[in-house]
Amino acid sequence: MCRSLRYCVSHCLYAVMTRLEEANREVNMHSSVRYLGYLARINLLVAICIGLYVRWEKNADALILVIFILGLFVLGIASILYYYFSMEAASLSLSNLWFGFLLGLLCFLDNDSFKNDVKEEATKYLLLSSIIIRILFALVQRICGCIHHRPTLLTTVEFLELVGFAIASTTMLKSNGIFMSVFLIVLPLESMAHGLFHELGTCLGGTCVGYAVVIPTNFCSPDGQPTLLPPDHVQELNLRSTGMLNAIQRFFAYHMIETYGCDYSASGLSFDTLHSKLKSFLELRTPDGPRHDTYVLYYSGHSHSTGEWALAGGDALRLDTLLEWWREKNGSFCSRLIILLDCENSQPWVKEVRKVSDQYVAVQGADLAKVVDVEESDPPYLGDFTREWVEYNCNPDNDINWFEKGRTVKAMYGVSKRWSDYTLHLPTESDVAKHWMIYFPHITYPLIHLANWFCGLNLFWVCKACFRCLKRLKMSWFLPTVLDTGQGFKLVRS
Structure with a gap:
């Protein structure tokens, strides 16, 4: 004693x-x-x-x-x-x-x-x-x-x-x-x-548009094929799915993200239907004509062990396919794609996106505990991560601790190699010339060429290149636990 x-x-x-x-x-x-x-x-x-x-x-x-x-x-x-x-x-x-x-x-x-x-x-x-x-x-x-x-x-x-x-x-x-x-x-x-x-x-994060897909009753059977849940589980899962939709709509509204749509399908989406919807979403533009600075894609549903989204008819959506569609629509623009995943197997996409070197892409995923002591805590379900992540990003007074020991719902994220190079879209020479021709006299047009020539001088390109390399190394070797996207919300990892 x-x-x-x-x-x-x-x-x-x-x-x-x-x-x-x-x-x-x-x-x-x-x-x-x-x-x-x-x-x-x-x-x-x-x-x-x-x-x-x-x-x-x-x-x-x-x-x-x-x-x-x-x-x-x-x-x-x-x-x-x-x-x-x-x-x-x-x-x-x-x-x-x-x-x-x-x-x-x-x-x-x-x-x-x-x-x-x-x-x-x-x-x-x-x-x-x-x-x-x-x-x-x-x-x-x-x-x-x-x-x-x-x-x-x-x-x-x-x-x-x-x-x-x-x-x-x-x-x-x-x-x-x-x-x-x-x-x-x-x-x-x-x-x-x-x-x-x-x-x-x-301070301003630029324009942003979001699209959410929730497939509640579609899950993977042992042979890898998507099947329907038993009827007695449908009502409970529908309530969870409704909560997810409400949470993601709150997230879009709080951060002033333009909502393209929130699709909820109890019977699942076919590959062609999802392709059509994603194609329309990824080619959205602002009312003035340019593309949005950031595109946010949310998915909650069942997935295969490789991270592929489980769709109706035995189809699946791979990350490579989604990025191929993104490259077709994004082209030479410098927009970002942020993918939010609330599914059982989001880790493969989080790891795979780190190998992408030609686009600005980030994946925020959930890590649900596989084995849980039911006497100490409830087992995690789809939607728990969405609820906590939205609360973390929409309530400044939240008490959520992603590093708490013994959490059943953890967070993980990954970014592409060029993520740290991202900057907001700036007016091009043609954009400046069009604006000047509309609002200024014709005699002042030579000033456009002088301004473009002066702004085109890159006297410190060596310093900028070295700084860019250092930021890439920092993002690759010392990935932050909390990453500010510049849109008002953050990506987190436990």
Whole structure:
């Protein structure tokens, strides 16, 4: 008894000390990273002070001395607000506005007469070192995970510094101050618009269309032929199939996936019927004409041990056949095909898709436990994986743990070799030319060729090729447990 108690106490103390050491390391790391930000600010402050001193010394302008003294006064007020009144937001806003104003003074005051002065050179080097340290600070923050950024048009710090910079242009340049002010306002607005469109391009997953096939009463007999279930099992299985249809329709609606159809066949589908439906599905296009970016195909039903879908009349659908149809319809386009399988034998397709090298294809499958202790848990059925997977991708507050030990329903997925190379469809040269001819005058057409030529320059093709190879190796050797498709839902493996 004493030995057990001593073991428990020592184990608890070890766990507490380990956690304290981790927390201490985390605090030390965050503190060290924060010091980089302080160093960049101090560098900037010293550069501003030296730069204003040089301009006052050479120009003998009393206004510069007044502004310099006022700057120290504002810095003191900001420090008082921060340390004595805990008004952190007001203090940082005031200091950022004033920093932007003083930087504007350094830029717009004439320095031709002393640009080779030693103190002016020191100012330039200090400003440059401040920029380098600030960049290093931002990189270290992201690498260490000390901060989590969210997409935004303009941060408060950037806005206040730009406002101060614009005010400085009107104060010091009487002849063209209005022009410079307007320019400094329009330029960040253009940059904000560009940043907004860039963020939208990276956040939006593109167009997507989905099709679901559920065959509940068709299963494989011992000789490999599909047969019908006994009547007393049909009602229960129909209820499960209805639940699967409702779940997949919820999935399509939640992620704004255009629904081509959800086919439910109690007697099974023939090969020709399925071929006709899949052919129509795979050749769907957007209302504007181009193909969809992603095609999602869902199947729930019985399958052979090789992964083939069991169809009516003894037919079967192989993955090679489905990919052949996909190649015929996809052609030279860069659309993706994501196959969702809720069947007993999805593992062969998950493994086989990893050998595909000419298309962007992914297979999400289920791994149902073959032997289950009925005293501990219920045996898995078709539809259990669909219910959990849809809940995982449609409910942010779900508590589903795919790595839980002893799960009877597990997940697996595989992707083709080129999956990591996928990018959204971008406008081609002909698309840009058509748009330009519709909305712009004829005299501006030469600009189309200039823009296409400039965009066609690939100066960093070597770096891009190396980066692409590294991503392929990572996807092949270290397949993520959770893979974000970019459409709002994720592929998972247990």
